[in-house]
Amino acid sequence: MKFETKAIHAGVHPDPSTGAIMTPIFQTSTYVQESVGVHQGHAYGRTSNPTRSVLQDNLAALENGTHGIAFGSGLAALDAILKLLEPSDEVVSTNDLYGGSYRLMMRLYERYNIKFHFVDLSDHDAVANAINSNTKLLWLETPTNPMLSIIDIKAIVDRHKTDNILVCIDNTFASPYLQQPLDLGADIVLHSATKYINGHSDVVLGAIVVKDKGLAEQFYFIQKASGAVPGPQDCFLVLRGIKTLHVRMDRACENAEYIAEKLQAYDKIANVYYPGLASHPGHEIAKQQMKHFGGMISFDLKHDTSAAANAILDNTQLFALAESLGGVESLIGHPATMTHASIPKEERAKVGLTDSLIRLSVGIENKEDLWEDLKQALG
Ligand SMILES: *Cc1c(COP(=O)(O)O)cnc(C)c1O
Numbered sequence: 001m002k003f004e005t006k007a008i009h010a011g012v013h014p015d016p017s018t019g020a021i022m023t024p025i026f027q028t029s030t031y032v033q034e035s036v037g038v039h040q041g042h043a044y045g046r047t048s049n050p051t052r053s054v055l056q057d058n059l060a061a062l063e064n065g066t067h068g069i070a071f072g073s074g075l076a077a078l079d080a081i082l083k084l085l086e087p088s089d090e091v092v093s094t095n096d097l098y099g100g101s102y103r104l105m106m107r108l109y110e111r112y113n114i115k116f117h118f119v120d121l122s123d124h125d126a127v128a129n130a131i132n133s134n135t136k137l138l139w140l141e142t143p144t145n146p147m148l149s150i151i152d153i154k155a156i157v158d159r160h161k162t163d164n165i166l167v168c169i170d171n172t173f174a175s176p177y178l179q180q181p182l183d184l185g186a187d188i189v190l191h192s193a194t195k196y197i198n199g200h201s202d203v204v205l206g207a208i209v210v211k212d213k214g215l216a217e218q219f220y221f222i223q224k225a226s227g228a229v230p231g232p233q234d235c236f237l238v239l240r241g242i243k244t245l246h247v248r249m250d251r252a253c254e255n256a257e258y259i260a261e262k263l264q265a266y267d268k269i270a271n272v273y274y275p276g277l278a279s280h281p282g283h284e285i286a287k288q289q290m291k292h293f294g295g296m297i298s299f300d301l302k303h304d305t306s307a308a309a310n311a312i313l314d315n316t317q318l319f320a321l322a323e324s325l326g327g328v329e330s331l332i333g334h335p336a337t338m339t340h341a342s343i344p345k346e347e348r349a350k351v352g353l354t355d356s357l358i359r360l361s362v363g364i365e366n367k368e369d370l371w372e373d374l375k376q377a378l379g
Pocket of ligand 1: 073074075076098100101141145170172173191192193194195204205206
């Protein structure tokens with residue numbers, strides 16, 4: 001089955017008791033047992049819920065995995081992955097990382113004596129230098145947030161994956177429609193389904209997909225034991241969002257390509273970061289490992305101050321000033337003070353995250369309306 005068909009059908013079946021074509025919201029905490037230990041596969045709502053099971057099966061199919069495990073948020077899913085580690089284990093990760101992931105690693109897990117190294121993952125010598133016998137996890141994001149750098153997933157897997165080291169990709173920015181890391185040799189895919197997968201800015205939810213049964217069993221155990229599960233209504237909404245994922249992504253990518261080119265030609269702008277631009281250093285790799293180039297764009301200004309950025313952020317009408325991304329509506333944000341405020345300024349500067357950097361999540365509105373809005377705000 002091709003992606004578009006799987007988005008609508010994989011794991012989904014009419015409700016056997018009523019024929020309802022849509023997966024019901026099983027709003028229940030427990031299930032009546034016929035006799036002790038005899039039940040229909042569900043015993044308690046933290047351990048399993050039929051609406052959640054359908055979502056998990058659908059997500060697994062979209063990533064070409066075998067098992068999906070859903071969580072109450074993207075960070076709860078990351079938390080579950082970090083729970084695979086033991087004290088003195090080490091993690092090598094990108095130096096351009098979602099701020100919340102950095103915070104969870106450094107503010108919580110470092111206290112449990114897990115060590116994190118943040119390096120430029122496109123620099124293979126730097127990665128090799130950071131790896132040692134304690135390394136258990138390679139943590140990638142691509143495209144990265146907010147610099148939209150592209151990391152060659154297959155090259156990382158080929159050079160650095162060993163029996164001891166799991167490779168995990170945060171695939172939130174690409175969505176499973178644009179990029180399928182398990183096919184490139186990754187072990188674990190993480191999603192903040194809050195973003196493109198749900199796509200309507202009305203749910204917070206996270207997911208892990210794997211294709212190894214042993215890993216899946218560990219994650220189901222963590223899901224049950226730690227209990228960070230999503231509610232059935234949220235699972236239902238994400239399932240509904242997924243049905244249009246490919247249609248939404250196609251339009252968001254088309255709009256973003258149009259806006260990126262317009263921005264690049266605008267004289268007040270210093271740099272436009274968008275992997276779809278031929279001038280982007282990761283353009284060729286992006287072409288190989290992604291279907292299109294995504295809906296996220298960052299740019300900064302020749303006049304590099306927060307005040308100059310604020311003048312734009314305060315003046316867009318269609319682009320709403322807000323955290324998050326991946327919804328049908330376009331958003332604008334200021335990483336230095338919003339999504340990435342938890343990363344120290346020196347660390348931000350190292351990757352080129354300047355005070356004037358502005359991040360766009362391009363939605364599926366009319367692209368000319370979107371450019372008109374940006375143009376008037378830039379003016
Ligand atoms: C939003 C986001 C997360 C965290 O997901 P939540 O659902 O907000 O917990 C993780 N990684 C990336 C790349 C994100 O954009």
